[in-house]
Amino acid sequence: MSDKFDVIVIGAGPAGYVAAIRAAQLGLKTACIDAFTGKDGKQALGGTCLNVGCIPSKALLDSSKQFHNLTHNFAVHGITADNAKIDVATFIGRKDKIVKQFTGGIGQLFKANKVTAFYGTGKLLKGNSVEITANDGSKQTISATNVILASGSVPIELPFAKFDNKFIVDNAGALDFPEVPKRLGVIGAGVIGLELGSVWGRLGADVTILEALPDFLSVADADVAKIAAKEFAKQGLKIKLGAKLTKAEIKGNEVALTYEDKDGAHELTVDKLLVAVGRRAYTAGLLADDTGVKLDERGRIVVDEHNHTGVDGVWAIGDAVRGPMLAHKGSEEGVAVAEWIAGKAGHVNFDTIPWVIYTEPEIAWAGKTEKELKDAGIPYKVGTFPFAAIGRAVAMNEAVGQVKMLAHAETDRLLGVHMVGPGVSELIAEAVVTMEFKGSAEDLARIVHAHPTLSEAVHEAALSVDKRAIHKGN
Ligand code: FAD
Ligand code: NAD
Numbered sequence: 001m002s003d004k005f006d007v008i009v010i011g012a013g014p015a016g017y018v019a020a021i022r023a024a025q026l027g028l029k030t031a032c033i034d035a036f037t038g039k040d041g042k043q044a045l046g047g048t049c050l051n052v053g054c055i056p057s058k059a060l061l062d063s064s065k066q067f068h069n070l071t072h073n074f075a076v077h078g079i080t081a082d083n084a085k086i087d088v089a090t091f092i093g094r095k096d097k098i099v100k101q102f103t104g105g106i107g108q109l110f111k112a113n114k115v116t117a118f119y120g121t122g123k124l125l126k127g128n129s130v131e132i133t134a135n136d137g138s139k140q141t142i143s144a145t146n147v148i149l150a151s152g153s154v155p156i157e158l159p160f161a162k163f164d165n166k167f168i169v170d171n172a173g174a175l176d177f178p179e180v181p182k183r184l185g186v187i188g189a190g191v192i193g194l195e196l197g198s199v200w201g202r203l204g205a206d207v208t209i210l211e212a213l214p215d216f217l218s219v220a221d222a223d224v225a226k227i228a229a230k231e232f233a234k235q236g237l238k239i240k241l242g243a244k245l246t247k248a249e250i251k252g253n254e255v256a257l258t259y260e261d262k263d264g265a266h267e268l269t270v271d272k273l274l275v276a277v278g279r280r281a282y283t284a285g286l287l288a289d290d291t292g293v294k295l296d297e298r299g300r301i302v303v304d305e306h307n308h309t310g311v312d313g314v315w316a317i318g319d320a321v322r323g324p325m326l327a328h329k330g331s332e333e334g335v336a337v338a339e340w341i342a343g344k345a346g347h348v349n350f351d352t353i354p355w356v357i358y359t360e361p362e363i364a365w366a367g368k369t370e371k372e373l374k375d376a377g378i379p380y381k382v383g384t385f386p387f388a389a390i391g392r393a394v395a396m397n398e399a400v401g402q403v404k405m406l407a408h409a410e411t412d413r414l415l416g417v418h419m420v421g422p423g424v425s426e427l428i429a430e431a432v433v434t435m436e437f438k439g440s441a442e443d444l445a446r447i448v449h450a451h452p453t454l455s456e457a458v459h460e461a462a463l464s465v466d467k468r469a470i471h472k473g474n
Contacts, residue, residue, distance in 0.1 A: 005031045005144040007341060008130050010122035010286065012036070013047020014054075015318025015330030016150030017106050022338035023148075024113040031142060032115055033122035033132055038103060039096060043119040045106035047152050048319070049327045052172040055102055057192075059095040060175060060199045061358050068202035068360075076397055086203050088179050095175065118142075124149065126290045128313050146313045146341050149293070149301055150334065151286050153279040153319035161187065161248035161275050167255050168248060171196065174274040181205050185257055185270035189216060189239050191357050192276035194232070198359050201237050208268060210243040210259050212277075219355075221369040221418035223384075227401055228363055228420050235360070248273055281320045296322070306346075307337050315341075329353050352435045356425040361401045364428035367416035367435055370406060379409035383441060383465030387421040389472055390460075391452040398422035403461040405431075407441040412465070414439055423454045430458055441465035 007023040009016045012034035020032040036051055038044030044051050070084050110117050120134040129143035155170040157163055165173045174196045180203045186193045189211035201207040216239060217225040232239060240261065247258040257268045281300040287293050292311045294302040301316035303309055309316055315337045318330030329348070336346030357363040373380045383405040387393040393400075401421025407414050417431035434444055444462035449455045460469045467474040 003140070003142040005029045005116070005142060007031070007146045007148060007338070008033065008122070008128075008142060008144040009148045009150055009334075010034075010124065010130065011047060011150035011152055011318070011320075012045040012106065012117070013150060013152045013318060013330065014049045014327040015152070015320075015334045016047065016148065017045060017109070017334075018331040019148050019150060019317060019334030019338050020115045021109055021113050022335045023341065024115045026338060026342040026344070028338070028342060030113075030115045031118060031144070032110065033118040033120060033130065035119070035121045037135075038100070040100075043117075044099075044103040045110070045117065046103040050102045050106070051099060052175060054327050056095045056099050056175045057171070057195050057199070058358055059098045060091070061195060063091050063094060064199045064202040065360060073397065086180070088177070088203075091203075092176060092178075121285055123285055123288060124291050124293065124314065125288045126292075131288075144313075146315065148334070148337055149283075149286065149309070149314065149316040149320060150318045150330070151282050151320045153325055154282045155275070156278045156280050158187065158245065158248075158275055158277060161245060161273065163275065164250065167250045167253075167271075168273045168275060170275060174200070174272075174276075177272060181270070181272040183208070183270040183272075185210070185255065185268060185273040187245050187273065187275045188212075188277040189241075190219075190276060190278065193274065194237075194357060194359050196274060196276070197237055198232075198235070201235060206238075207236070208238045208240065208270070210245055210257075210268075211239060211241050212244050214242040216241055217363075220357075220363060220365060221404060221416070222371060223402075223404055224363055224365065224418045224420045228357075228359070228361065231361055231400060231420075232359070279319065279325055283320060306340055307333050308340075323350060324353060324355070326353065326355070349436060352432050354428045354432050356428065358425060361398070361421045362424045363420050364424040365416070365418040366428055366432045367414070368406065369416060369418065370404075373406060373415060378415070380406050380415060381409050381412075381441070381465050382406055383461045383463065383469070385457045385460035385464055385469055385472060387454070387457055390454060390457050392454050392456070393422050395452070396422060403427070403457040405441055405444075405458075405461040405465050407465045412440040412442050414441055414444070417458075417461075419457075421454075421457070427455055427458055430455065 006028035007030045009020045009032040023030045120132040123131045184205040186209040243261045255273045317333035319325045332348045339346035354366040386402045388399045404418045406416040441462045449459040463469045
């Protein structure tokens, strides 16, 4: 096999493996290098997302939701069960099986598309060759006309709460607890804290989340955050805002925490501590000193709007570069870069990238928040519709939350859609399509939505923008 490729991708997460497959589809001779080792000690393609991120967290969220429904929500349907139990080994084992299925699936996709996979750490050398160091220390060098850097991200570690991955854990540790912790502390009420806090809370852990900022979920629209906070409190998640951790000490089988808020210093003892205070771009060992690829002040690889690093033939995508750290953002960048390399017109629209938080209720949004519109001085109209008035949501016993729609006051163009409620992870796609086609609230209002479905909340919210919702007062 020749060691000269058209494209080498470093990293096989959702950014890198998608870039590799798309490049190969376009007829480019492609290699993809990844260093991730799975639980079985073998190469596991798919990066953070498939191994210790999106997929395993959703598997545990789904299992824990079934248990929580059985123990808390099914009685209203006339369904009760005595002595409902959770077997944590089976719960984790099911997740591991799903991870293996999907990471193995990437290997099959690589074979089907003739992408050559290398197992090891890739280092970009000057002149677009890449040195691969295998686990046993052996090295080989391959080269290409184009190299795509897709090295992803790793959790941020707090200096006073270092991961030991037994008591003080990151996302990977919190996806693998051997038993339900009686008391789980979480630092950071962001996406990981809320999702993984929910998983273990539903199984019976007493969950306390410490969030440094004074506002809850400030990345989301304020109305959505308010509704979500109320629902999480009902579920027993204790979220303490403006709470800064100052000390975390492992003492025997417990972790003793000290944190400060507006009322002073507090102590809290937990059995496990999940630190989820954000992630940072990972570039350790990725770049030889003389490549010319630059990092910004946050350690991210500097790229232009076409994901080009400024070094001839070197591109970077996904969590390792600017923009939201989302799998679908990285994947679309991967597709776009492969298409640019092949001389086609790639494109990623950052204005319509959807966000989804897979809690109960789910949270989803796309486009601008009301605050962003206010701050930018853009005139807007608001339409809302509650799931409490949606027949399907009531029939499901999940009639919580609302759809909120923001449209331009003069043109009616859809500027933002913010949802909290049942099934909104799927409903948000309709908003994204409408915004992508530069549609208006009126467009959505005039589209026939099936009855009874949750999507009627989207329809009614669109009608409500023009004060003509049918099933609520306007
Ligand atoms: P990564 O997935 O991090 O992959 C990078 C890969 O490159 C890794 O396999 C790494 O080992 C490898 N690598 C790094 N350096 C080298 C090197 N020098 N040589 C060889 N290989 C190297 N996003 C969503 O959109 N939806 C979700 O539901 C979601 N849930 C998440 C849940 C959790 C718990 C976490 C932690 C994250 C979640 N994310 C989610 C975020 C998502 O996982 C990331 O945005 C996504 O994985 C980024 O993709 P990437 O390809 O850029 O990097
Ligand atoms: P995050 O940025 O979502 O949340 C981190 C939270 O920690 C913030 O609210 C921040 O204010 C808080 N914080 C920071 N320092 C703190 C400190 N010292 N003490 C207390 N609180 C502190 O980060 P995350 O939850 O670690 O997730 C990382 C990224 O992974 C997310 O931003 C997202 O891009 C991605 N992710 C996405 C999904 C999804 O799409 N459903 C799920 C999980 C993760």
